Amino acid sequence: MQEKKIKLTQNELDLKQKTADVSYEILKSSTEVANAQQNMQVTKSNYELSQKIYGYQKAQYGLGSRQYVDLLDTERSLRQSxxxxxxxxxxxxxxxxxYQKAIGNF
Known part of the structure; x- marks a missing residue:
């Protein structure tokens, strides 16, 4: 009888631990999604800005006010962004x- 009570208590503690693990995983993955989304928005803005700068410098090069090496540097920056x-x-x-895995949608 005592053995069964110990086993029951152990199972209850295991369940609490698993529940806490799942909650932590959901919170962690939710935070990662939010951070990744914010990073994606920032890098998209940087990319769009790089495209504009490249377009301006390409036009300036066409007018003769920029050197080709400057245009190449800008193009390299554009590719990096x-x-x-x-x-x-x-x-x-x-x-x-x-996140979808953590909340059980997979």
Whole structure:
């Protein structure tokens, strides 16, 4: 009888631990989604700004007021901001999937 009570108590504690683990995982993944979404928005803004700057500098180069090397540097920056944005989108999608798993939608 005493053994059964101990086993029951152990099972109850295990259940509480699992419940706490799930709650923590949901909170953690929810925070990751929010952070990833914010990062995605910032990197998108940076990418859009880089596109504008590149367009302006390309026009200036066409008018002869910019050197080609400056245009290449700007193009390199544009590609880096594009890569950052794509990585941010990927991170957001991964965080979203992890959140869906945490809440049991998978």
């Amino acid at each position: 594009e890569q950052s944005y794509l990585q941010a989108v990927y991170d957001y999608l991964v965080a979203s999937v992890n």
